[in-house]
Amino acid sequence: MYLYNSATHKKAPFVTHTPGRVEMYTCGPTVYHFAHIGNLRSYIMEDVLEKLLRYEGLEVNRVMNITDVGHLSSDADTGEDKMLMGAKREHKSVMEIAQFYTDAFFADCRKLNIKTPDTVQPATGLIPEFIEMVQGLLDKGYAYVAGGNVYFDTSKLRRYHIFFDHDESDLQVGVREGVEEDGNKRNKNDFVLWFTKSKFEDQALKWDSPWGVGYPGWHIECSAISLKYNGEYLDLHCGGIDNAFPHHTNEIAQSESYLGHPWCPQWFHVHHLVTPEGKMSKSKGKALILTTLEEEGYDPLSYRFFCLQSHYRKALVFTWENLDNAQGAYRKLIARAAALKPGDGPVDEAVLKAQREKFLQAVGNDLNTSLGITAVYDALKLPANDATKLAVLDDFDRVLGLDLTKKAAAKRAEDAKAAASTDASGFTVTGEGDPAIDALVLRRAEAKKAKNFAEADRIRDDLRARGIELTDTPTGTTWKTRS
Ligand code: AMP
């Protein structure tokens, strides 16, 4: 499998520190608001990556943080505290906001078939570990105390800014709202590890520390959480492209300085979902959420399909028209899978194996998910029986997560029900969804048509004895259970 690595700016074979096992870390959501569909693009693509690694037979340990403290609106050390902004907006406590939006995030993930990572750690649950890491950095001379806060000293590093291939605009993200200069910093890029003095006097969450009562900086949480659950050697770190700088740069600085050895060789960054007007962003009030898509009649998995049609290293333009096209294509695909007959013979294992290899070559080339979808269309055209085609679709779906065969089976059942309850002349039975009753009601209609009134009455009486009432209408019959 080949992956592009933002740290080396090259596509290279994916290797791990321990053969056969992947230590994977993902920057989780800041839970001060609903995740917007741009955030969810990142989580969908990271989910496909995790599933691909497992599909390849690798053991994966995936860890994610929940940012419920310390993230300021600039991504650096300026701007407002995002969690406090959320609490003020909704007149709730920070922890109530965190719980509500964490639950909302995982509800979205379930709808999008995004698997929950093996470990999910809210930052507020690991304060002693953060303090230990900050103390370690101070002890090793990589940090200093100034004005009550603890800062990382970037002048002690041999190398900083390792993701230099990003656009200037990406690098600007960290300082976009950084109008205020922090006079305590010795170097421009130094960043806060622990806050005790800040403008947030109303900060609700504070903990005791060797440097006074305060709270951690955002960057330290990911380094410390990964160290605890992934160990000293991380194989793969994921996040959206805006996380590359300063967040990931600072994570590398802290982790490598603390550990005294290289930390994570492989970095995976998902590019942004944009609108024709620009980046989708919560702070600019231009953010769409999954619930809005559902309210507009879209299946969340149509959005997943939409994301999979594009490469993760390109910006993806969201318009309603683009989403319509994706939903149309997704529905057609389900209809084609529904037209296949399950169990029409044995599954051809040789075909399945060859298809697997083809799929791995396609998607395993830097997570080319659109080629993965092409492989699904190709599988539908295979010179093989339907059972084999369905087995291939099922297999690919372990990575794509589009519920292809599940939705096809549901559509088949729905179509069969509709067919069972409508006769050739369009006579329709409407009831409570029991195909056996629908069939009896249809038999009664046929008996009436053939003037076999005795049989028609017998069926009606029989149904009545079972507590079912029939009402004849001009276009058919409706039935319901007597209450
Ligand atoms: P946040 O909740 O702001 O910490 O962001 C959660 C994740 O979404 C991070 O990995 C971000 O890099 C990513 N992200 C933010 N905006 C977008 C966007 N417009 N498109 C794709 N990913 C994004």
Ligand code: ZN
């Ligand atoms: Zn992070």
